[in-house]
Amino acid sequence: MYKIAVIPGDGTGQEVVHEGLKVLEAVASKLDIKHELVFYDLGGERYKKTGELLPDSVVEELKRFDAIYLGAIGHPDVKPGILEKGILLKMRFMLDQYINLRPVKLFAGVETPLKDKGPEDIDFVVVRENTEGLYTGSGGFLKYGTADEIAIQESINTRKGVERCVRYAFDYCSQRRERKNLTFCGKTNVLTYAHDLWQRTFDEIAKEYPEVTTDYANVDAICMWMVKNPEWFDVIVTDNMFGDIITDLAAMIQGGVGVAAGGNINPEGVSMFEPMGGSAPKYTGQNIINPIASVAALQMMLAVLGEEEAAGLVEAAIKKVISQDMQSMAAGKMGHSTSEVGDLLADFIATS
Ligand code: IPM
Ligand code: MN
Secondary structure: OEEEEEEEEOOHHHHHHHHHHHHHHHHHHHHOOOEEEEEOOOOHHHHHHHOOOOOHHHHHHHOOOOEEEEEEOOOOOOOOOHHHHHHHHHHHHHOOOOEEEEEEEOOOOOOOOOOOOOOOOOEEEEEEEOOOEHHHOOEEEEOOOOOOOEEEEOOEOOHHHHHHHHHHHHHHHHHHOOOOEEEEEEOOOOOOOHHHHHHHHHHHHHOOOOOOEEEEEEHHHHHHHHHHOHHHOOEEEEOHHHHHHHHHHHHHHOOOOOOOEEEEEOOOOOEEEEEOOOOOHHHOOOOOOOOHHHHHHHHHHHHHOOOHHHHHHHHHHHHHHHHHHOOOOOOOOOOOOHHHHHHHHHHHHHHO
């Protein structure tokens, strides 16, 4: 019996989670996967009403679930940074979700802005460190607001934190497919301390995985090659900040935020799965947002829970509906409403 916490969150998060759960019910009844859902109303609306972000008591409750399924957090009337830091980052840190896993796969029938590239070229995974680097909040102001102001924002890289991330990436890579190549994405020519630690750790762990070939690329070069030669990549491991940036670039080449999903993973604890799209206030309530990314997040959740058959069925449904039913991945241009896309996915699963 899986216990799943559901955080629909703000804006279109509610709509896409609704479709994701429709798909979950379809696959769960087909394969007899017993589960229980508990809903949490975290997000911008709750914050505006009560001033609460992510109470510690809720964090303690979340620790007792098998997984967390999230829609989106973000509110046009809340100052940038408050919800991000107070809910999303707090959850990552308190639940020690030290991996941000971002599969980058172009499905047949999805348009990519890359000329002459197709599904056979765009199929890689980014493993982003998710609890350290520039995200820890280490630093501060001196002489705030004066002409002599100093702002310091430190990148924290611990041997343990780097090692567990790199090890996860090697493990993941060695199980992913025939050709196994892990690229370390860094900036060793400038970040001569932080990424020296990364490089040494990477080289050391590599010895334990003789079946995995390795290489190195500077983050700026990765940005060029992801556009020019995405087929070069299999698995990329990188730090928190660089991972944040290159995964948005990657989302665009796989067809945009309508299809891109991610997992905030604690391999020894509870993980959270989410679509990359955000709360999209301008599309909220119109039943036109693309729910595919949210369903892809559900697929990841099932895979991480060990429900491989269910994950495979959800992926088959996504592939079928994208290639045969949907006209576009863009909101309002799908040729179907949000709920119709959910129905098509669920029907495919029920009848396959
Ligand atoms: C992401 C997001 C977050 C990040 C924001 C919302 C804090 O951009 O999940 O990539 O920077 O990690
Ligand atoms: Mn980001």
